[in-house]
Amino acid sequence: MAIRINGNEVAIPDDPRVSLADLLREQLHLTGTKIGCNQGACGACTVLIDGERVLSCLTLAVQADGRAVTTIEGLSSEGSPHPLQSAFIEHDGFQCGYCTPGQICAAAAMLRGVADGMPSYVTADLGERAILSPEEVRERMSGNLCRCGAHNGIVEAILQVAKEDVA
């Protein structure tokens, strides 16, 4: 039994109560994944499992058995930051930085979802491919709370990366 975390095989913890968030933070010291509520309400603990966004506080570590987990630490490739990471700095998409890893992981998966044609609650025409408007980004990112109020910068950063992806 093992989980692939940022490319490394990690054994499943003995205690089945251990959440994926606690495995990352307390046992592997991958503290880029944050905990803001431990009950699925804030999104700070968002990581990617097989490319999809998941709340690691609501995921038991055992549930990730055999799957590939990517955390904020694994998002940059060979030392060069992920485009979202650079765009967040450029657009000041954070203040305290505590919600930030969760926002960035969520945004990465969200952009993939959009590219795959996944509609959202505000998508007007379900038959058409969603255009990534600011409203779409807001809706799709509403599971990630930010108390510092960096919302505008976060949305701008994501839109910029989305635009560069298309270009």
Added chain:
Amino acid sequence: MSRMQNVVIDSVKTVLGWVPERWLPGGTPDPLIMRRGAVGRQVSRLDGPIKVGGQARFAAEVAMENMCYASLLHSPITRGRMRHLDTSAAEAAPGVILVMTHRNMPRLDIIPLVSVTNLGAVGASALPIMQDTEIRYNGQVVALVLAETQEQADHAASLIQIDYETAGARTHFEAAKATARTPASVLIEKNHTVVGNAEYELAQSPFQVDNIYRTPGHNHNAIELHAVTVAWDGDTLEVHDASQMISGSAAALAKLFGLKKEQVRVLSPFVGGGFGGKGMWDHQVVAVAAARIAGRPVRLVLSRDGVYRIVGGRTPTEQRVALAADAGGNLTALIHTGHSVMPPYSACPEQYTLTGRALYRSKSYAFVQHHLDLDIVPNTYMRAPGESVGTFALESAIDELAHEMGIDPIELRLRNEPETHPLSGTPFSQRALVQAYREGAERFGWARRQATPGTQRDGEWLIGMGCATGSFPYARMPGASASIRLTREGRAIVSCSAQDMGMGTSTVQIQHAADRLGLPMEAIVFEMGDSALPTTPMAGGSSQTVSIAAAIAAAAEKLSGELLRLAGNSSPLAGLRAGEVRMIDQKLVSIEDPSRTESFQQILARASRDEISVSAAGSAPLEMLKFAMHSLSANFCEVRVSEVTGEVRVSRMLGSFDCGAILNPKTATSQFKGGMIMGIGLALTEETLFDERSGRIMNATLADYHIPSHLDVPDIDVMWTGVPDPRSPLGARGIGEIGITGVAAAIANAVFNATGRRVRDLPITLDKLL
């Protein structure tokens, strides 16, 4: 907060009134106001890369050998005592190291409450911590369990059996009015303040409004949970905390545990949001005590529920605002009074009447605040304490009066703009609220607003515009110090125990130090977040930036003096004194004769020195007493209200600020917007639901307490006058709290303009509009 304090402050102000301005600090404007290089530039946060990369280490993220984990148990009753306590099952549970209750908790004193007369104090609660069987409020910590893992600690805590004997608790706001207290002062202002006969003027004037406004309790809800990682090494203590008051916390812990100050080190380089909530509460104390008993490092992270239970928030208020005006729209009476909850063991008086004392000219005034005693977790400071909710009442009332009179609400405000502080006559240091309104109204398109409510619609959506003034007093804290170490290679290490909860403290102070020391930004290292560094006061009252700036300025002046001394008689600078030179381009330069100059490197090399170190404290903040100084804002907003559901959407928002010089437009914009967004929550969704029957908070989760989410936040526009304040370091005033002030009123006024419905109790939820 005594009568004595009123007397002392009054007499200092009187004496200062006689002192010529140029004798005071700030008498000559800070030369950097005119000479900005790095300051004023759009600099991205220098700690950005480690924050977006997940490498910034917060308090709960410090790894230690042999660490164990704590879990807390909270009282489910409000008043009474523990009749029977059985910890045996918990002690026998797997992995448990220690169960701590009042029985084995060390006997400790009470932590002195933070106050304007004791600025070094950090206490948010004057109640004993786990010292006896008594329960004083719902959620109080009654036990702590330490175990090898968090899972084991949490489970063991659930095994503790307590049999409570309940006693009658004070939990009713209305009932508590019978025994309300009326303190002599509210912070540094006299509480009960009367000018003329306001009730008489109110009755006599042709136009008047007189209403009650209510605001509920609020919680800070920083996304980072309160956390500490604590380690003892013999008699020295290291605490990794999430703290807005690093030096003060270290001093308080030293006193509490009988240590010397040097034996305690508090580190808090990153704080995941504070907003007033990240002070000294019970959890740090019990974690330190448990770590000592167990002899092992301890990590304690509060649950979100735990934060609501033991960290107080903004208190509920009930405010009366009555305004009267003559036919010309000149105010004849301004009355602002009310009740808020503040048990005697808490520190924050929620100073909601302060804004009205400084904002408008009026023929008469009456102000007084009454405090209600309830058995609650001690309330505390939360972003713009007082002003955030006080401006809701006052600025709603102004809008109501303008509507009553058929005058544009901006026009009514401008007609009553004071020349000097309306109560004291003290001159304003700098005030350009009129300009902020004019420019804001222009950019927002205020002229398109329909004065008659309910006349703009788009299908089911009624559309309205509103505006309101925001205000927050300037503060610079005494006792800030900083050190500077200048090396021969031309680097400067600037150090102080400052805190950063997301304001961009290090970024802005590096910009500042670069200009002050005549070095490029890349040559400056800013060390902060550590009580071992020179002491700076807490981050609060929007005061930190100028407080530290004054300390760095003082240290830089001292550095000039030291360099001149080292330069000696063979230097072109020989004979000059510190005040006669400035630091530019890595050189000391005579102000009078710029040809007299020598580089730092030459001076140090000739003196055979590798480096030079100085430290100094900032001057006393006398400018605050000599001048009336406020950050101000004109808030504009547009809302859409569904006629079908009552749902309110904020569609546009603009903040036009007058806060002195803006030091970094990028980070300042974020702070302004952050405050305004918290204002959206204050107006529309946020409410700590308190069950008056049980005395228990009912919505202690982020799922049930609704802070704004992405979909609630429109693109927000921010602008500023940028006029420097001639009395403050760098010409700056505070920007951390002003953003939230006035926003709730602007939204409520827009809702009225959209619907014709005036909501006077926050939050403006759907049910109130149906």
